[in-house]
Amino acid sequence: MKDSKNKNPSGVHDLRSALELLKRTPGEYVETHVEVDPHAELSGVYRYVGAGGTCQRPTRKNGPVMVFNKIKGFKDISVAIGLNGSRKRVGQFLNCEPEKLGFLLKDSVEHAIAPIEVSADKAVCQEVVHLASDDDFDLRKLLPAPTNTEEDAGPYITMGLCYASDPDTHESDVTIHRLCVQSRDELSMWLTPGRHIDAFRMKAEAAGKPLPISISIGVDPAIEVAACFEPPTTPLGFNELSIAGALRGHPVEMVQCKTINEKAIAHAEIVIEGELLPDVRVREDQNTDTGRAMPEFPGYTGEAKAAIPVIKVKAVTTRRNPIWRTTVGPGEEHVNMAGIPTEASILDMVERAMPGKLLNVFAHTAGGGKLLAVMQFKKSAPVDEGRQRQAALLAFSAFPELKHVILVDEDVDIFDSDDVMWAMQTRYQGDVDTVFIPGVRCHPLDPSQDPKYSPSILQQGMSCKTIFDCTVPFHLKEHFERSKFKEVDVKRFLPDFE
Template sequence: MSRKKQVNDLRSALELLETVPGQLIETDIEVDPHAELSGVYRHVGSGGTVMRPTKEGPAMIFNNIKGFDNARVAIGLLASRKRVGLLLDADPKKLGYHLMMAVKNPIPPIVIDKNDAKCQEVIHYADEPGFDLRKLVPAPTNTEEDAGPYITLGMCYASDPENGDSDITIHRLCIQSKDEISMFFTPGARHLGVFREKAEAMGKPLPISISIGVDPAIEIASCFEPPTTPLGFNELDIAGALRNSPVELTKCLTINENCIANAEYVIEGELLPNVTVREDQNTNTGKAMPEFPGYTGEAKDVPVIKVKAVTHRVNPIMQSCIGPSEEHRSMAGIPTEASIFQMIDRAMPGRLQNVYAPPCGNGKYVIIIQFKKSVQSDEGRQRQAALLAFSAFSELKHVFLVDEDVDIFDMNDVMWAMTTRFQGNEDAIFIPGVRCHPLDPSSTPEFSSSIRDVGIACKAIFDCTVPFDQKQHFTRAKFMDIDENKWAEYIK
């Protein structure tokens, strides 16, 4: 596909969606950012692992936010694979391959003059009278039990205090007071965690910018993880490759760091050394916010950002997402597909047909691999491909292997393959005692005595492929290829 409008920020992305029927709606009805906004979008289009009823639907803009003047909230921009394809100008079924090619052809960001930076059209300094994050940034809560308003799509940008390498990632950010934000780090999973630990060892704060409301290419690129993007690799290079143009940064006003130049909002601050806060200190619910597996995360003692300033565009648009929504699956899952595609294709070129991270795993836990066996010696390589997938993405829990005649984007077709091409005693391979992800509630010693620590799981491979020497007995019924144009009225 080829779009007419070039997307380079949130506003141009929304303008593109406005031209495509069924991809964007907006409302002027007043909405409470505390739980109501997310509650509405749950029914409109959140999808993912959100509790039913929910569905895949359009992105949505709320133009009337209770308690805030001249502020809007956009949600669900990436909560549809079709919409991601539209925004990245790529075939939705080939997004993993598309991102893999971007990783191979990085384009580094550039820094532009602050006079040309749209993100600094309006400036609020934290030492000014009346400064209050809670009144400046219309961050919604997902549920009534959330620890507080969460910035769910904040692009956190910081640099290694030793060598100056920079990186961008998304973290769980809870507004705690008029000038403090808590920041959750998944242990060992993000480059910024390494930067923070280095700064803390030096007894120094870590300058950090949080850019909100940016080009969707940046949001997706920021979700890559090692080994595809090792320490020292700046994921903004991938976003540049996706647009064939460097991401534009600009200098922050109060800290020695950069931010996204055309972001809707930028929060400037410092991660304080050896200071933590309980996420739910203002609510005492014991809960943080809904996370991608579909459960509400436990409130933790986490590091604190001391805010120095908030800058934004005129009439800014806050961007948010629902934690377990299809939007998370897009951001986490498509980079996962790209990482696995790269690892397997490098090891055994030509056999891998496609990779898909389905909504049930919300981008991290489940992968479907479409593998083609062309000769007898390919038998068994499909299981080797699954092992490579676990190496490419450590948080992966389950891999389904299917043949080239199975539609990996249709879970009914995948389950059909499992029903007719799988025997549990022969085709299920279990790998116990492997580190996975701490947010999986079944990965705890309390759930199973075989688990030694939180976040350890039994990874599993479900080989639903036909043995090569039996392929002739598993040929699907062939139907006539029709003239789709002739019958378009009926099959659209």
């Protein structure tokens, strides 16, 4: 539905309306009716078309979204990939200038609107119901979950919005996790340490009970982005769906699941209903023995985990002729979905400590939206010298998985890597402008975080966080002024210039 106050002029409220918007936007949408194999081929195609990010080169940055209409081995289902694969598209979906998305997300956290429950007759996600108790039920034949590469542990659900609740407080959380199809009715689930759903799972497991969980696939892009917030910005008990509500100006609609005591996103294309089983673990690559999981955001294939939790699937509900939603793990989609909430978290933390000094933040593509932030800081007086490094320290607190911060002045375009590298070459001296913070927890998927890599790393998952201060010392500012060109109206010479 479109908000009556026109908070959402894009009209985007689910996956289908997002695709329709892109179809009307030149260069943002492509589709094919050529049959594609979901095993490695589908992702192999999109790697060239528009994966971007940290994906193996050659790839294309800011390529279009792509829809595959004919999937080998499946009928009446299509696959959409790359929806959030450009910052410009995310801006279109959220009615915001791409450079201001971090600020929009920050404001949405502060003006959260809680989700609401609707009746089953209003939930398009339940138009078709497949029960796991049926003899012909088989996730592997029902859902075209792809493998990103030929060495993946199995078919992966990469864009499943996992929704579960605390067994005691009933506070809910939504997050995207790595889910591998293991059998006709089982999924493995890898939860990185500290995730809230894992806290719920451990609490249920301690009581010897399963944890009900719904997995909504193919939803409003606003939800996909909002779900990627992390603590401390969204602490335990904060439902990230309320951020999506603020982005749209109305609550996200939820519906009671058919077979479990949990809710799902009512407009989703597909919902998987299941339970996280207590004290049951499975080897992630038990069906392939590859030793590999799937390509992750740093650009490397993660190792298959030896023992991770299992979801026992009870049912799958869908829209008629549903659209499966997937992504390439190291692609630009991850950069935007993870990175824009990272920016919002840093902006919020630093603004509260030193108002008006941090002008903007970019969670850079090279770090997959998590490991690297470029921060644009303004020094207005001699007393501001040193505060830029304090801002960097606050950024590490705002987003604990952040590894590197590059600080630049207000005249540097943080979204232009060439400009950032220019600042590093002309405003940085390694011996005085580098700050090392060794022995700190970071993100476990960074392969350099290993004791074999550095003697300063005591165990896997620790890192040396680093600040690269590429700002000009305040007392030398007049010696570092960029050449100034005359301001002109280019359109007088080139009317169609953009």
